Amino acid sequence: MNNRLTNLPVYVVDDDQSVRESLAFLLEEYEFNVAVFSDGQHFLDNAALTQPGCVILDSRMPVLRGQQVHQHLRDNQSPLAVIYLTGHGDVPMAVDALQAGAVNFFQKPVNAEQLVAAINLALENSMQQLDKLASIDAYQSLTEREKDILGLIVAGKRNQKIADELCIAMRTVEVHRASLLKKFAAKTVAELAYIYGVLHS
Amino acid sequence: MHWGLWLSACAVICSAINPALAEMPTDSVSSQRGAQRDIVIADANQPVAVKMIDVAVLATRGKSAARHRWQPTMTWLESHIANSRFMLHPLTLDEMANAVEQLKVDFVITNPGQAVQLGRQFDLSWLVTMTSHTGESQTNSIGSALVVRRDSPYYSVEQLYGKPLSAVASNAFGGYLSLRHHLISQGFDANAFFSRVRFLGFPIDASLYQLRDKHIEAAVVPACLLESMVTDGLLEDNYRVIQSRSPAYFPCQVTSELYPNWSFAKTQRATNELAKQMSQALLAMPAESEAAIAARASGWTSPVSLLAIDKLYQELNMHPLHLPWWQEAFIWLDDNQQWGWLLFVTLVLLNGYHFWLEYCFNRNKKQLEQALHRLKHNGELLEHAQRVAIVGELGTSVAHEINQPLAAIRNYTEAGLLRIAKQRPLEDLVPVLEKIQHQVERVDNIVQRLRTMIKKHAAEKKFIDINQLIIDTMELLDFRLTKLEIPYRLSLQTSLPLCYIDPIGLQQVLVNLVTNAIDACVSAQHTDVTWQPEIVIESHYQDNVLTLTVSDNGIGISAEQAAATQAFVSTKTQGLGLGLAICRDVIEDHAGQMSLSPIAPHGCKVTIVIPVSLPQ
Numbered sequence: 038m039n040n041r042l043t044n045l046p047v048y049v050v051d052d053d054q055s056v057r058e059s060l061a062f063l064l065e066e067y068e069f070n071v072a073v074f075s076d077g078q079h080f081l082d083n084a085a086l087t088q089p090g091c092v093i094l095d096s097r098m099p100v101l102r103g104q105q106v107h108q109h110l111r112d113n114q115s116p117l118a119v120i121y122l123t124g125h126g127d128v129p130m131a132v133d134a135l136q137a138g139a140v141n142f143f144q145k146p147v148n149a150e151q152l153v154a155a156i157n158l159a160l161e162n163s164m165q166q167l168d169k170l171a172s173i174d175a176y177q178s179l180t181e182r183e184k185d186i187l188g189l190i191v192a193g194k195r196n197q198k199i200a201d202e203l204c205i206a207m208r209t210v211e212v213h214r215a216s217l218l219k220k221f222a223a224k225t226v227a228e229l230a231y232i233y234g235v236l237h238s
Numbered sequence: 239m240h241w242g243l244w245l246s247a248c249a250v251i252c253s254a255i256n257p258a259l260a261e262m263p264t265d266s267v268s269s270q271r272g273a274q275r276d277i278v279i280a281d282a283n284q285p286v287a288v289k290m291i292d293v294a295v296l297a298t299r300g301k302s303a304a305r306h307r308w309q310p311t312m313t314w315l316e317s318h319i320a321n322s323r324f325m326l327h328p329l330t331l332d333e334m335a336n337a338v339e340q341l342k343v344d345f346v347i348t349n350p351g352q353a354v355q356l357g358r359q360f361d362l363s364w365l366v367t368m369t370s371h372t373g374e375s376q377t378n379s380i381g382s383a384l385v386v387r388r389d390s391p392y393y394s395v396e397q398l399y400g401k402p403l404s405a406v407a408s409n410a411f412g413g414y415l416s417l418r419h420h421l422i423s424q425g426f427d428a429n430a431f432f433s434r435v436r437f438l439g440f441p442i443d444a445s446l447y448q449l450r451d452k453h454i455e456a457a458v459v460p461a462c463l464l465e466s467m468v469t470d471g472l473l474e475d476n477y478r479v480i481q482s483r484s485p486a487y488f489p490c491q492v493t494s495e496l497y498p499n500w501s502f503a504k505t506q507r508a509t510n511e512l513a514k515q516m517s518q519a520l521l522a523m524p525a526e527s528e529a530a531i532a533a534r535a536s537g538w539t540s541p542v543s544l545l546a547i548d549k550l551y552q553e554l555n556m557h558p559l560h561l562p563w564w565q566e567a568f569i570w571l572d573d574n575q576q577w578g579w580l581l582f583v584t585l586v587l588l589n590g591y592h593f594w595l596e597y598c599f600n601r602n603k604k605q606l607e608q609a610l611h612r613l614k615h616n617g618e619l620l621e622h623a624q625r626v627a628i629v630g631e632l633g634t635s636v637a638h639e640i641n642q643p644l645a646a647i648r649n650y651t652e653a654g655l656l657r658i659a660k661q662r663p664l665e666d667l668v669p670v671l672e673k674i675q676h677q678v679e680r681v682d683n684i685v686q687r688l689r690t691m692i693k694k695h696a697a698e699k700k701f702i703d704i705n706q707l708i709i710d711t712m713e714l715l716d717f718r719l720t721k722l723e724i725p726y727r728l729s730l731q732t733s734l735p736l737c738y739i740d741p742i743g744l745q746q747v748l749v750n751l752v753t754n755a756i757d758a759c760v761s762a763q764h765t766d767v768t769w770q771p772e773i774v775i776e777s778h779y780q781d782n783v784l785t786l787t788v789s790d791n792g793i794g795i796s797a798e799q800a801a802a803t804q805a806f807v808s809t810k811t812q813g814l815g816l817g818l819a820i821c822r823d824v825i826e827d828h829a830g831q832m833s834l835s836p837i838a839p840h841g842c843k844v845t846i847v848i849p850v851s852l853p854q
Contacts, residue, residue, distance in 0.1 A: 053642045055677055059649035062673065066653045124641050145641055146648035149656070 042160045043068060046090040050074045050106065051122070052098040056145065060093065060122075067153050077101030077109075086115040089163035091140075091156050096123035096130065107137055116167040118159035122147055172232045175220045186213045190226060191233045289322045291315075291512070294343040296352060296500075297328035298406075298413075298460065300441035304328035307532055308347065311520075314529035318519035319512075330440050331409055338362070344508035345516065349460075350380055350498045351411020354547045358558040361506050364541035365517045368499040368533065378496040379488065381461040382417035384480040385449060392456065395421060395480060399430040403456040404445045407437050409556075411497075411547075412460025413445070419550045420494035446473060456480070462490035466534075497550075498542045499535075614717040639684045643677040650674045701736040704744075704777055704784060711748045712775070715756075719773075724759050726752075726773040734779050737850040743824040747832075748775075750821050751788040751844050758792025758842060784848045791841040795834060 047069040051057040054075070061071045074080035078100045080092070092110070094103035101109075107119050121134050121142040131142040140162055141155040179187065182203075189199045196214065200207040214226075223229040293312065297304035305328055312324040329337060331352060337343045338360050345365075348356070356362055370379040386392045392401075406413025414437075421428045436454065438444045445457040446467060467473045479491035488496065502520060504513045520538040523530050530537055551557035571578040654670035708730060712719075719726055752773060759771035771791060778785040818834075825832045830848035837843050 053646075055646035055680060056642055056649070059646035059653075059673065059677070062670075063649040063653040063656075066656045124638055124645070145645035147645070149649070149652035 042157065042164070044070055045160045045163065046070050046072055046085065046088070047156055047160075048072050048074060048080060048084055048090065048092040048117075050077055050080045050092060050098070050103070051095040052076055053095070056095070063149055064153075064156070067149075069156065077103070077106040081106065081109055084117075086110065086113060086117060089116045089118075089160070089167040091118045091120060091159040091163060093120045093122050093152075093156075096121060097125055104134070104137075107134070107139065111138065114170055116163050116170055118163040118166065120152075120155050120159055122152070168232075169235055172221055172236050175222075176236055178220070179217075183213055183217060186210060187217055187229075187233065190214060190217065191230045287321060289319075289512070290325065291322055291345070291508070292325045292327060292343040293345045293347065294327045294329050294334055294337050295347040296334055296349055297330065298349070298440055298442050299463075300443070301328040303441065307534065310529040310532040311347075311523075314523060314527065315516065315519050318522070319515045322512075331407060338505060341505055341507045344505060344512070346503050346505065347500060348503075349411050349500050350544055350547050351409075351415060353501050353503065354544050354551060355409070355558055357503070357544070358548075362503040363513065364544075365502045365504055365513055366520045366538040366540065367501045367542045368535045369537050369539050370499060370535060379461070379499045380412050380416070381492040381496045382412055382414070382420065382458055382494040383461050383464060383482075383491055384417060384456055384458055384493040385446065385464055385477050386456045386480060387449060387452075388476045388478050390455065392480060395424075395426050395431060398456050398480070399427065400433050401455040402434045402436065402453070403432075403458065404436045404438050404448050404454045405432070405458040406442050406445065406460075407439055410437075410442075413442055414458055415554060415556070416494040416497060416550065417458050419554055422553070443467060443472065446477070449477070461488075461492040461494075461496070465490045495546075497547055498544060501541055502538065618717060636684075636688060639688075640681055643680045643684070647674050647677045650677070698742070699738055699740045701738050702741050703734070704737055704739075704779075704786070705730040705734050707741055707745060708748065708775055708777060708786075711745050711752070714749065715752050718756060722756060722760060724756060724771045724773060726775065729774060729776040731776075731778050734777060737779075737784055737848075739784075739828055739848065739850060740824070743827065747821045747824050747846065748786075748788070750818070754818075754844075755788055755790035755792060755842070758790050758794065760792075762792040762840065779850075782849055782851070784850045786846045786848075787843055789837060789841060789843040791837075794836050794840040795842050 047064055049057055049060050049064070049071060051060070051073075052075055057073045057075065061073050064071045072084065074083070076098055077094075081101075084090075084092070092106075094106055096103040103121060103123065110117055110119065119134075119137075119139045121131075121139055122145060123130070123143070124145045126142060126144045134142050140159040143152060143155070176184075176187075185203060186199060189202065194202075196207055196210045200210045203210075218224070218226075218229060221229055221232050223232060293308075295304050295308050305326055308326055308328075312326050315324050316322055327337070327343060334346065334348060334352060335356060338346060338356050346356070346362070353362075353364070357364070384395070384398075386398075392398055405417075408414060418428050418432065421431055435458075436448075438448065442459055442463055445454075445459050446464065448454050449457040450473065464473070464477055464479070468475050479493055481493050482491040484490065484492050485496065502516070504516070508516075521540075523537050525536040548557065552560060650670050650673045654667055654674075657666050657670065708728065712726065712728065752775070755773045759773065762769065762771065769791075774787075774789045776785075776787045776789075778787075822832055825846055825848065828848045828850075830846060832844065832846050835843050835845070
């Protein structure tokens, strides 16, 4: 298993202590980095929301319901991936959760293997989400000129051609190209094009 | 005498020709109307025409008495009218009316009562009125006497109310009507007085003989009958007349007013010429003549007014010209057709209105019944919904409560298995198992808490009438029983004492048991079409022990099912299995026992035995 992933935090948010602790016990046995919270607000206040990771949410909790916590995460563009684990699930609730971007939706009691698989998937998604969010940040920090040049680069045009179209010096285009690669942490134009694709998907 | 013999033969022939006259005496009247019979007797040389004249007379005291009284008058007339032969016909009231109507007679002699009755219906001309020996111009000598035995205790009219008494006939003048009119005009209750009257008819002597023989307490007879009979030696002088009011000139005792004497009248059959001769002959009759003495008259005078008698009939509502009320109503209707139609239309409308009201009433009643039915149905639905809701709520709550520790246990077991898979040392499993144990304890706590929660509040016991409770409970279930067409029978012991029990709990038990019985019957209905369901509820009390049984002939139970009275065990696919458990709790709370037993061929009987304490 990828080390980078297992080191990511797995948050368990459940108002029921026995469920919370038993789940933590189980997941620690699977060598996840587990942190537990007894309610949604406590989790939102204390967890590293901007970092990748996975949160296992109970649906029916006092203070904040699972869905509300999920909504808060999305509103704040948190990279954290969400797995629902609830005592009272039904189909509409599951559909809503998945449409809102949850990785999976489980009913208690849950099969450990399925849960672990879902957590791994969630952590992976979370990493991707982090990258995507970073790319979005980078894209939004570009000047208009840089966005134009990025679009032309991704379209596969050469520097000379870009300089001609935009009526700027070829040198300027080269400087921008290097700057763009750096900003998107891309090594090649192909990688840059991939990120661009992800951003516009 | 040749012609006399001949006449007899003729009379026999006439009787044969007209059977209606057969009851008449041999000197009968002719059946030929309107024509005078002129009989020509074939004498040797010259034929002589003899006029046959029929005279009807009211035979109040019998026919021979009448003939005795009036025959001399006939003789008197024959001797004064040339070539005439007078035939006397003594008749009763009805015969007289009949004879006048059919013109069978030429003349009539009758009392003033009938004179008016006949005179207002038929064409009669009054020729003369008889005078009495009473005074110069006094013709009033007809009236009623109310006679009692001299030694009787009666002195007033009121004393005779309701007593048996006799009168002549309901249309007799002196023998009934004049007294009746007198009593009414004097303010007496004529109906009470005549409540036990017997009409004896002619001859009127019979009334006084009945009085003499004490068959009756009083007799209503024409005035002077009593005196006349005493004079003739027919009666002893042992009688008196109640409330006698005779005027000074009148020799007889009389109770009523006095009315004009008998009169002589001609019918249309007699000619005016003959009538004139008759009148002259009668008016000429002297008081000392044989005819006058026999007729108990002092002679004859010109006819007197009969107005007093007209008035009497009018006041008695019997005047011959007075039409019956229904005839008058027809005449009125004929004259006032618009009102008649209005009345008719009103009647039709009222009838229609009546039927409309009845229709509305029936419709409302039906609607009310339907509303009641709906109400009961809705009540049933609501009760069912509530039951489902409560069970649902409880179930959800219990499921959630238990699911949490179950989830935790699962997590721990998975972790434990993982540790085993990783071949961790056994002591590493200890914390896992401890945690599992901890969760099991939690589940146990939940179950305990649930039990405490479900346990109902302390039952409120009081003294109640068990039979009434059963009847009330069956009323609650009546709707369902009726809907499912399941009859039930109550076999309740009368004079059941008041029992100290928890009525709500016992009612719950009964509802549960009867509901079970209903369900058993409904299930059995699917198996046999000819089978008739029945539920029987019995109550019995003896020696401080109350026994209630609920039996049905439904699908019944098996022996092992009979033992299954714990909660959440049910033989029904849709049941929760709570019913019998609740019943058992309630019965145990009363220190009683409940048992189920199957009955043959199929069915189930639940017996509840409760020891009860009675009010001191």
